[in-house]
Amino acid sequence: MSYVANFPRILLLTAGILAAGPVLADTLTQAQIADQIIGKDLAGQRNGMTVRLRYNADGSVAMKAAFITGAGTWTFAGDGLCMTMTKGPKRGKTCTAFENLGGGAFRNSEGVTLRVGK
Numbered sequence: 224m225s226y227v228a229n230f231p232r233i234l235l236l237t238a239g240i241l242a243a244g245p246v247l248a249d250t251l252t253q254a255q256i257a258d259q260i261i262g263k264d265l266a267g268q269r270n271g272m273t274v275r276l277r278y279n280a281d282g283s284v285a286m287k288a289a290f291i292t293g294a295g296t297w298t299f300a301g302d303g304l305c306m307t308m309t310k311g312p313k314r315g316k317t318c319t320a321f322e323n324l325g326g327g328a329f330r331n332s333e334g335v336t337l338r339v340g341k
Contacts, residue, residue, distance in 0.1 A: 251321045251329070253299045260321060260329065264340035276337065278304070286311060303332065 251259065265276045274288045278297050284306050286293035293311020297304050303320035319331040327339040 249322055250302050251323055252302050255323070256299070256302075256304060256321060259323070259339075265329075265337040266340055267335050267337040269335055274335075275340075278306075284308070 261278050262280050263277070265278075267274055267276070269288070272288045274286060276287075277285050279285070282296050282298065284295050284297045286308070291312055293308050293313060295306060295308035295310065295314075297306045299305075300318050301320075303318055305316055305318040307316045308314050317333075319333055321329045321331050324330055324336065328336055329338075330336045
């Protein structure tokens with residue numbers, strides 16, 4: 224009987240955990256992002272396309288994929304950064320954190336792996 228009474232609480236707890244989104248194992252700090260990501264050419268795969276991304280030191284961001292481009296600004300937010308795209312197909316604000324995978328590769332909190340170009 225107590226299992227039945229606790230079921231709604233367990234369901235709410237599970238829903239809360241899932242709604243929080245993925246947690247990165249070793250989230251980069253602002254200083255690490257500035258050193259390892261800002262000012263670097265990054266490339267990753269999104270929806271089957273190669274996407275190139277660059278967070279510039281002046282706070283601007285540029286994105287390029289097959290036949291589309293985007294541009295906007297970025298700022299630090301906690302141990303991550305927020306990007307506001309003002310040009311391109313995906314306009315608006317998104318905030319992400321980064322996990323260092325080693326070897327110049329990073330996974331953002333949206334699950335996209337980005338690699339520093341050579």
